[in-house]
Amino acid sequence: MVLLKRTLDHGVNGYPSPAIPRAPRSIRKRGFRQKKREGGQVCAFELLATVAGKLLEESECSSASSSAAVGFDQCGIDKNAAIKKELLDVDKTLGGEHDDQGSSEGSVFFSGLQRDTCKGKLETVKEVTADHVSLFASSACSEKVDCESKLVTQKINDVFVKHSCKIDGSSPKCGESDDTNLDNGLIRKLLCTNGDASGDITTANKSSAPANCEENVNLTLCRGSNPNASSLKHGSDVKLNCKDDDEILSRCSKPNNTMKAFRSPTCVEDHKLLMSGCWKTVPKLKDDEPSNTDGGSKQNYPCKRPSYEIDRSQRNTPFKKRRLLERSSVVTYDGGISCESVSNSPEKEIDVEKNLSAGKLHEGKGMPSSVFCRQKSCNSRNSQVRLSIKSFKVPELFIEVSESTTVGSLKKTVLEAVTTILGSGLRVGVLLQGKKIRDDSRTLLQSGIAQSDDMDTVGFMLEPNSPSQPSPPIYPEEPPSPLPCDSPKFVNRSQVNPNGDSFAIKTPEKPSITYSNRSSGSIKDLVPSTTELTDKTVSNSKALVSVPEESMEALTVVPMSQRSKRPDIGQRRTRRPFSVSEVEALVRAVEKLGTGRWRDVKLCSFENAKHRTYVDLKDKWKTLVHTARISPQQRRGEPVPQDLLDRVLAAQSYWSEHQAKQHGKQQQQQGIFPKLTDSVAGKA
DNA sequence: ATTAGGG
């Protein structure tokens, strides 16, 4: 009797019978579920944006020329017609004029305005490409790296800030239609809207967009040439937010002709001298695409290389779904910034496109046309290093405006948002092969920038200009190995979505202190002055620091392999080693339930350990078994008592022998423990 | 959603 009882309860070897059938999954209690993440946006920039907008009202950019037009890509000709009309109206309102030819010099492109569906009017500014910032720097020993940085900074600020900008838009179609608009472009904005067209950013959009049509809206910021243009009244409901770059791209499921920066013929002309040779090194974008060495031909135009290339390439890449960060925004750095050189392969080119921030300089061939080119002076004798920055990207922004906002106001809003960031001061970082050169005293020669052939890339990154921290590296430089978890770093992990599918925008969970601690890139730095802010405003801004942090992150050269932006997506969870007591509980549970029932194990012993998923438990068991099998000297981490390890081995042995899991084993088990099985069956 | 395994 006693013996039988024991058998029933614990099985022959002290383990429960493997033959105990599990209730059908459908009726089993589902106690444990992965926490579902709520969608929704965190409009962390909202306050800032409002403030920024006020500041901007008094800024020079704000009062400067703002001739603007907005174009919506795709979705039909009729729509374009409507848009054109709208644009005309807007231009009239603004008193601006299209200066298709005159403002091309120093063009900068913006890319990536996205409207989000949840609020109806979230747009993101994704990229700024500084088309055509050319510099000269000497590789002579007297030239320092910081000189170069400053040079770049000055250039950028010149283009972005010192000159008034205007937003220009177009809906470039493949073909010849919008060349003039393209010519305009210094700054282009790409609006990549989500499929839900119900939200109307503009009246133009509203008027003609098919309900399910994904569309791209392009804005081009041009150096303003019309100081007489009236300044639109700034709306009070501007929202800025940062967003994942990939998300934008992923939502661009339709061909987008404007993803790539391009050179206008005018620009080429204007800078022929500086750029001589540079453009000849531009690799062919497509096999059938003739090289664009013939100057002002249209072959440089993006429509020659529509962005469906991106989609296509992305589709070729296995889609890696990354687990959403469950709770922690503090993570260990699990990877290095691998600033690979950018090759001219289509794939990599695309990656570069998607790369959030940085420009990379390239030498010789293999230079992606869309980013940077670097060229050493033909005259090597003079030791001059010629650098040409072709594009910079800005952090992604969300802009939220009301439905009744006019196109002109939208443009204005975008302009303000952009200039707020750009105008608040930028610092330029120099990277060589992905490694940030911090030593400003080094010469180009010493730092390797002046050397040519073996150097693949030189990059620049835009950083917020933080007065308090003159030159603090925001990001771990060249993080070669995982850092201790008590030394939180932010990881940029790529979130490539090859399918071009949009995926849920993850709202960053409560900003952790960590973000605040790393305020060098915080939004505070984006605001020129806080003197006008109320205390409340300031405190609110601080509370929102985490988002700008990400946004600033986007300003650096982020290797394609590990961009992230939102720490909650694609972010590795914080490592949480199992404690001995946890191991104990796990062992006990496995002894009772067996391997292969991790959900039950979870329910049994880790119900309250939210951070331990059944997968975690399974993994831990796996490592426990491994640990138990290796010599104690080889074990790492907190030592697990040997007796526990012995139990692990015993349980593993037992349960692998008596697979409770599946059917086929039933026979065998019955053969071994007929009495047990029968008893259980009878009991059931 | 779980399980099983590879990385």
Place this chain on the structure above:
DNA sequence: CCCTAAT
């Protein structure tokens, strides 16, 4: 821990 295929 992550990522996925297979259930």
